[in-house]
Each structure stands twice: as structure tokens, then as C-alpha cells.
Amino acid sequence: DQQVKQNSPSLSVQEGRISILNCDYTNSMFDYFLWYKKYPAEGPTFLISISSIKDKNEDGRFTVFLNKSAKHLSLHIVPSQPGDSAVYFCAAEETSGSRLTFGEGTQLTVNP
Amino acid sequence: ETGVTQTPRHLVMGMTNKKSLKCEQHLGHNAMYWYKQSAKKPLELMFVYNFKEQTENNSVPSRFSPECPNSSHLFLHLHTLQPEDSALYLCASSQWDRSRGLAGLGIEQYFGPGTRLTVT
Numbered sequence: 001d002q003q004v005k006q007n008s009p010s011l012s013v014q015e016g017r018i019s020i021l022n023c024d025y026t027n028s029m030f031d032y033f034l035w036y037k038k039y040p041a042e043g044p045t046f047l048i049s050i051s052s053i054k055d056k057n058e059d060g061r062f063t064v065f066l067n068k069s070a071k072h073l074s075l076h077i078v079p080s081q082p083g084d085s086a087v088y089f090c091a092a093e094e095t096s097g098s099r100l101t102f103g104e105g106t107q108l109t110v111n112p
Numbered sequence: 113e114t115g116v117t118q119t120p121r122h123l124v125m126g127m128t129n130k131k132s133l134k135c136e137q138h139l140g141h142n143a144m145y146w147y148k149q150s151a152k153k154p155l156e157l158m159f160v161y162n163f164k165e166q167t168e169n170n171s172v173p174s175r176f177s178p179e180c181p182n183s184s185h186l187f188l189h190l191h192t193l194q195p196e197d198s199a200l201y202l203c204a205s206s207q208w209d210r211s212r213g214l215a216g217l218g219i220e221q222y223f224g225p226g227t228r229l230t231v232t
């Protein structure tokens with residue numbers, strides 16, 4: 001039973017346009033959500049996070065939106081740059097837990 | 113060295129071999145983790161150490177044996193592995209916030225580059 005799902009294994013966008021990566025979850029106890037970015041031959045690096053008490057968090061070109069009623073979050077990157085090409089993982093944590101639950105990842109390719 | 117380092121970066125071993133993966137964090141964190149990433153699958157948490165004590169073992173087979181001698185070092189001892197154990201093994205660390213209790217674990221984990229393990 002996968003509690004965090006990223007249904008799009010890949011996404012391709014043009015440089016300068018918006019990239020939207022989506023993530024759905026099933027566990028209503030999740031209260032903190034994170035996005036990680038992973039380049040080949042490197043470990044995932046933390047990108048941005050959001051608490052369940054918020055519905056939006058913005059950091060430069062990156063914005064994460066949380067829709068608790070739909071159990072859905074998304075990462076917006078605008079404008080997209082070729083250096084953003086990587087695998088993006090969505091992760092979630094519940095208040096009573098001690099672990100991060102990850103999605104399968106989405107490969108983003110930004111074309112020049 | 114900065115961040116989280118892992119050695120070796122690549123490892124090929126037979127099913128009867130014994131080997132160890134090493135992780136070291138230079139961030140002053142107090143919690144460390146082992147994850148397994150198989151192709152096309154989410155990262156799977158294997159073990160959690162908080163202040164050198166194992167707080168979670170996510171139903172991992174006994175052929176994987178973790179060791180955390182101090183808050184900066186974490187090992188994963190491997191013996192009699194199976195070909196399906198071939199994967200990328202990632203180490204991570206984080207700063208556990210006591211005020212959040214157990215939920216303090218997991219926030220903003222910092223990952224090493226991983227060890228690509230192939231079992232033949």
C-alpha cells in the first residue's frame with residue numbers, strides 16, 4: 001500500500017515555462033511534506049517543505065501548494081531552467097511517526 | 113569533507129561475501145538513516161538511529177546489520193545477500209528536535225551520494 005504517489009514518472013517542459021510536479025497521498029495523519037531533488041550519481045537534496053497548517057510555501061522559483069482536502073500537493077518551478085532537470089521526490093511525515101515516506105519520483109527534463 | 117559521505121560508491125559482491133557500507137556525516141546531526149532505492153520504486157527506509165540508538169527497523173532481513181558507533185558514523189554490514197538486494201543504498205542524517213518528540217525525526221534529511229550495490 002503506497003501512501004505517497006507520484007503518478008507521472010516523467011515530465012518535459014521548455015526552458016522559461018512553468019513545471020508542475022504532482023503528488024498524492026492517502027494517509028491523513030501526514031502533517032509535513034517535503035520535496036527533494038536528485039541528480040544522477042548524487043543523493044537527494046532537500047528543496048522545499050510545507051507544514052499542513054499552510055497551503056502555500058514559496059522559495060524563489062519554487063512554490064509548493066498543499067490541498068489537504070484533496071490530499072494533494074504540487075511543486076511549481078517558474079521559470080524552469082535546464083539545470084532543474086533531475087528526479088523530484090515528494091515525501092511526507094506524520095506527527096506520530098519517525099520516518100519520511102517517499103513517492104516514486106518524477107523525472108523532470110527542461111529543454112533549452 | 114562536508115555533508116554526508118558514503119563509501120564505497122560502487123560495490124560488486126557475491127552472495128557468499130561479507131562487506132560493509134560506511135556513512136559519515138559532518139553536519140553535527142544526531143539522527144542517521146539507511147534507505148534502499150530499487151529501480152522505479154520509492155526510497156525504502158531500512159533503519160533509523162537516534163542518538164546512536166536504533167529507533168526503527170523497518171522489517172529488514174537479518175542479512176543486513178546496521179551499526180552506529182557514534183552520532184557521526186553509520187555502517188551497514190552485509191552478508192549472504194541475494195541478487196534482489198542489488199540497489200542504491202542511501203545514508204541520510206538529520207537534526208532531531210526533542211520538542212517534537214519522535215516526530216522530530218525525518219525533517220529535512222540530508223543524503224549522501226549512495227552506494228550502488230550489485231549482488232552477483
